[in-house]
Amino acid sequence: MIALVPVGEIEANILEYLKDSLKVRLAREVVIESELDVPGSAYNPKRNQYYATPIVKSISDSVNGYDKVLGVIDSDLWVPGLNFIFGEAEGIRGKTGIISLSRLRQEFYGLPPDTNLFYERALKEAVHELGHLYGLLHCANPGCVMHFSNSLRDTDYKDSKFCPECVRKLQLQE
Ligand SMILES: [Zn+2]
Numbered sequence: 270m271i272a273l274v275p276v277g278e279i280e281a282n283i284l285e286y287l288k289d290s291l292k293v294r295l296a297r298e299v300v301i302e303s304e305l306d307v308p309g310s311a312y313n314p315k316r317n318q319y320y321a322t323p324i325v326k327s328i329s330d331s332v333n334g335y336d337k338v339l340g341v342i343d344s345d346l347w348v349p350g351l352n353f354i355f356g357e358a359e360g361i362r363g364k365t366g367i368i369s370l371s372r373l374r375q376e377f378y379g380l381p382p383d384t385n386l387f388y389e390r391a392l393k394e395a396v397h398e399l400g401h402l403y404g405l406l407h408c409a410n411p412g413c414v415m416h417f418s419n420s421l422r423d424t425d426y427k428d429s430k431f432c433p434e435c436v437r438k439l440q441l442q443e
């Protein structure tokens with residue numbers, strides 16, 4: 270079973286959308302867990318961003334009893350070496366990951382809102398991080414959800430589904 274964990278306030282609609290869609294994509298039960306506070310100590314005022322790694326660690330410590338745990342946060346995340354990240358997984362086959370919604374809205378770039386596009390992007394990032402947690406590495410196929418997204422252009426190009434090769438790898442690990 271997969272737990273979706275809002276970290277700070279997250280709109281109920283997108284959590285429900287992710288829950289229903291992830292159930293289909295990953296073929297596993299998905300539940301929405303209770304909200305966790307955004308850890309204030311992870312905030313870097315100079316960058317106006319949150320350091321993802323300690324947030325993932327704190328989600329991992331707080332939420333137990335699930336196969337995989339995915340945090341959803343509406344704050345901008347970074348890790349050393351990258352200006353920002355859309356999401357992070359604790360590691361290949363780890364328990365916990367996180368996605369950030371803040372750069373997935375058109376409004377972030379001064380464009381008019383597009384709810385469908387926003388939901389689709391969030392789903393792709395969520396499936397991608399869960400794919401890592403279920404043992405997948407990045408995929409060379411630019412249309413596969415496991416392709417690395419350097420920018421939203423990559424995210425928008427790829428599908429929210431695993432390519433046949435990644436599906437095969439997922440099944441091998443069952
Ligand atoms: Zn990745």
Ligand SMILES: [Zn+2]
Pocket residue numbers: 408409410413414415416431432433434435
């Ligand atoms: Zn693939």
